[in-house]
Amino acid sequence: MGSSDENGFSSLEYQSGFGNVFSSEAMGGALPRDQNSPLLCPFGLYAEQISGTAFTAPRKLNQRSWLYRIKPSVTHEPFHPRVPTHAHLVSEFNQSSSSATPTQLRWKPADVPESPTDFIDGLYTICGAGSSFLRHGYAVHMYAANKSMDSCAFCSADGDFLIVPQKGRLWLTTECGRLQICPGEIVVLPQGFRFSVDLPDGPSRGYVAEVFGTHFQLPELGPIGANGLAASRDFLVPTAFFEEEHHPGYTIVQKFGGELFTAKQDFSPFNVVAWHGNYVPYKYDLSKFCPFNTVLFDHGDPSVNTVLTAPSEKPGVALVDFVIFPPRWLVAEHTFRPPYYHRNCMSEFMGLIYGGYEAKKDGFLPGGASLHSCMTPHGPDTKTFEATVSCEKSSEPFRIADTMAFMFESCLIPRICPWALESPDLDPDYYKCWVGLKSHFLRKEVTQYVQKINLSDGRNAFSSNRGNDHS
Numbered sequence: 001m002g003s004s005d006e007n008g009f010s011s012l013e014y015q016s017g018f019g020n021v022f023s024s025e026a027m028g029g030a031l032p033r034d035q036n037s038p039l040l041c042p043f044g045l046y047a048e049q050i051s052g053t054a055f056t057a058p059r060k061l062n063q064r065s066w067l068y069r070i071k072p073s074v075t076h077e078p079f080h081p082r083v084p085t086h087a088h089l090v091s092e093f094n095q096s097s098s099s100a101t102p103t104q105l106r107w108k109p110a111d112v113p114e115s116p117t118d119f120i121d122g123l124y125t126i127c128g129a130g131s132s133f134l135r136h137g138y139a140v141h142m143y144a145a146n147k148s149m150d151s152c153a154f155c156s157a158d159g160d161f162l163i164v165p166q167k168g169r170l171w172l173t174t175e176c177g178r179l180q181i182c183p184g185e186i187v188v189l190p191q192g193f194r195f196s197v198d199l200p201d202g203p204s205r206g207y208v209a210e211v212f213g214t215h216f217q218l219p220e221l222g223p224i225g226a227n228g229l230a231a232s233r234d235f236l237v238p239t240a241f242f243e244e245e246h247h248p249g250y251t252i253v254q255k256f257g258g259e260l261f262t263a264k265q266d267f268s269p270f271n272v273v274a275w276h277g278n279y280v281p282y283k284y285d286l287s288k289f290c291p292f293n294t295v296l297f298d299h300g301d302p303s304v305n306t307v308l309t310a311p312s313e314k315p316g317v318a319l320v321d322f323v324i325f326p327p328r329w330l331v332a333e334h335t336f337r338p339p340y341y342h343r344n345c346m347s348e349f350m351g352l353i354y355g356g357y358e359a360k361k362d363g364f365l366p367g368g369a370s371l372h373s374c375m376t377p378h379g380p381d382t383k384t385f386e387a388t389v390s391c392e393k394s395s396e397p398f399r400i401a402d403t404m405a406f407m408f409e410s411c412l413i414p415r416i417c418p419w420a421l422e423s424p425d426l427d428p429d430y431y432k433c434w435v436g437l438k439s440h441f442l443r444k445e446v447t448q449y450v451q452k453i454n455l456s457d458g459r460n461a462f463s464s465n466r467g468n469d470h471s
């Protein structure tokens with residue numbers, strides 16, 4: 001689409017806050033003041049509720065909004081399976097749709113297609129678990145696209161979309177208004193909201209976490225206190241915006257049980273003149289995140305970098321945590337500072353928005369991805385390990401800069417889609433990044449001797465003994 005001015009995208013205003021009851025009107029007086037469903041709404045608008053939780057959900061969890069629109073959403077022709085069908089979306093993960101593997105997986109960045117491809121056609125599922133029909137589970141999708149959606153809107157009846165753009169901006173039109181998202185920002189489009197994606201920069205790609213049956217919330221802060229990590233006020237919600245022109249041939253594309261259905265209507269779904277409620281799309285700039293970290297020794301668990309969490313029914317256990325690894329100071333003393341070697345009962349899908357990742361010297365590229373499933377061993381590659389333990393300045397303060405990696409971490413074990421396993425982007429040599437880790441084991445007496453020397457001169461065992469391979 002044309003320039004920002006033509007689309008009015010250049011001067012967007014937002015409301016700020018997380019979980020607030022927001023309200024917005026594009027025309028003064030369009031929002032009914034004293035009730036939700038007046039017999040006649042201001043300006044002859046229709047009142048329509050969108051519910052993001054059961055009517056009876058506890059008050060503190062209940063999410064819904066009231067939209068005042070020129071025509072109600074129901075004014076459309078029947079839904080039909082979309083032609084051509086989209087074969088690469090999954091919302092029920094079982095033996096016929098996907099496979100299980102405990103192997104460490106890593107993908108190179110996907111090429112953006114050369115043929116015209118919009119956000120819908122460019123979306124493909126990588127992995128996930130559970131079922132959108134059973135309202136429990138999640139899917140990880142990626143997208144690679146190059147053109148704006150035209151006269152159509154997308155919506156997922158399956159779950160909330162958390163989109164992490166890696167390349168190219170997204171200009172989103174939603175029923176609550178418009179949002180501009182740059183790489184380095186994220187956007188959440190809750191289940192059922194219709195939205196259209198413009199790609200002002202052309203070639204674009206990114207990641208999506210879709211959660212079924214729950215919504216993202218801010219993590220508890222526990223002993224961190226009342227402040228820190230992502231602040232409520234940095235979440236931005238759109239202001240009302242509407243299109244009133246007759247629009248014959250407008251298509252609603254609804255993802256429902258992982259399949260796409262289309263319905264025709266003769267108007268834009270972005271015809272909401274005013275709205276209020278707490279069920280809303282929102283965006284967040286990851287550079288606003290206030291990271292916490294160890295200030296003396298040892299490597300803290302990455303949960304301290306949680307931006308948003310979609311809870312499971314078990315307290316403290318996430319269906320999906322969205323965790324980031326932002327620029328920050330590393331100051332820990334006598335500590336192996338990169339991520340530790342580990343096996344996790346949670347499963348970890350990672351992506352890289354820009355820069356390098358502290359655990360991988362090479363092979364994990366911006367736009368690429370990795371998956372370390374439940375109890376699959378992983379950690380720093382050989383080059384990272386060797387460089388870290390031999391670094392003379394390993395206890396000096398060091399600022400990790402120009403980097404933004406993230407993780408979707410889930411308590412459910414993902415199954416992988418066939419096209420992700422067959423993809424030419426899958427790195428068959430990933431395991432080799434650890435194969436070179438050699439034994440640095442020393443016999444007990446020697447170790448005690450070396451420790452004694454190290455204690456007396458402040459060096460670490462590896463820097464004074466590299467090359468002693470007893471493997």
Ligand SMILES: O=C(O)Cc1cc(O)ccc1O
Pocket residue numbers: 300301302338339340342348359378379407
């Ligand atoms: O595996 C990873 O790279 C993610 C990760 C980072 C970290 O700092 C600690 C644990 C962890 O799983």
Ligand SMILES: [Fe+2]
Pocket residue numbers: 342344348372378
């Ligand atoms: Fe990990």
